[in-house]
Amino acid sequence: MQPDQTSNHTSNQMPNPENPDNQQLPAIETLIDPQVAQQLDDQIAELINDAPQDGGMPQAVSMLSSVLKAIAAKLEHLHYFIIQTQAGDWLLTTLSHRDLPEVSKRVIYAYGDRTVANVERLKLDDPKLICVEIGVIDLLFRLIGLQAVDSLIVFDSVAGTTNGTEIVRAELQQMCEKHLKRLQYGRSKLAEVQRQRAAADPLLARPNQPRPPKGFSSIA
Numbered sequence: 001m002q003p004d005q006t007s008n009h010t011s012n013q014m015p016n017p018e019n020p021d022n023q024q025l026p027a028i029e030t031l032i033d034p035q036v037a038q039q040l041d042d043q044i045a046e047l048i049n050d051a052p053q054d055g056g057m058p059q060a061v062s063m064l065s066s067v068l069k070a071i072a073a074k075l076e077h078l079h080y081f082i083i084q085t086q087a088g089d090w091l092l093t094t095l096s097h098r099d100l101p102e103v104s105k106r107v108i109y110a111y112g113d114r115t116v117a118n119v120e121r122l123k124l125d126d127p128k129l130i131c132v133e134i135g136v137i138d139l140l141f142r143l144i145g146l147q148a149v150d151s152l153i154v155f156d157s158v159a160g161t162t163n164g165t166e167i168v169r170a171e172l173q174q175m176c177e178k179h180l181k182r183l184q185y186g187r188s189k190l191a192e193v194q195r196q197r198a199a200a201d202p203l204l205a206r207p208n209q210p211r212p213p214k215g216f217s218s219i220a
Helices: 034-050 057-063 065-073 114-123 136-145 169-200
Strands: 006-011 079-085 090-096 104-111 129-135 151-155 163-168
Touching: 034 057, 034 065, 034 129, 034 136, 057 065, 057 169, 065 136, 065 169, 079 114, 079 136, 104 114, 114 129, 129 136, 136 151, 136 169, 163 169
Parallel strands: 006 090, 104 151
Antiparallel strands: 079 090, 079 104, 079 129, 090 104, 151 163
């Protein structure tokens, strides 16, 4: 599916995410189990390899990999199941607040268990809907570009959809933007240091020029 493709569905039943209004996205600096980290790295590499190489997607995935891994490491599964149309549009559900009907949010549900996902799909009584599996890195990366979506609600439990974890798209996007700014700042500082070193030592400005041995001078 394209990042902005969704199919609408309206529901008056608000799920019960774990403090969705107060939950903070994890910091980028986080400890990840080595085996989990390797599997997430494999997902990142696969996403980069499968992306159109003539666009900016491979570079974007690479630059945001640490953010995506930090979020993914806080979830319980490496793959999730999404309800979508046969055309590939993810199911977008509009939720209304129980006490404030005028307040609503647009969410996408992700299920850690195929059976739970299919049960929820059958409840919608729409033969055109199917369940598809997607890697958690791919899921989070696509969420960033889904402008029509307010949140992703993840149901990790195999027991059903009583409790979920909410990832607010705007907060994820803000985290990515801050990370990119840090990368840009770090690169500019590195370039500044390299310029200063080159100014102090002219040979550094000519990286292919070998240094003369001690006791000799360069005539280049």
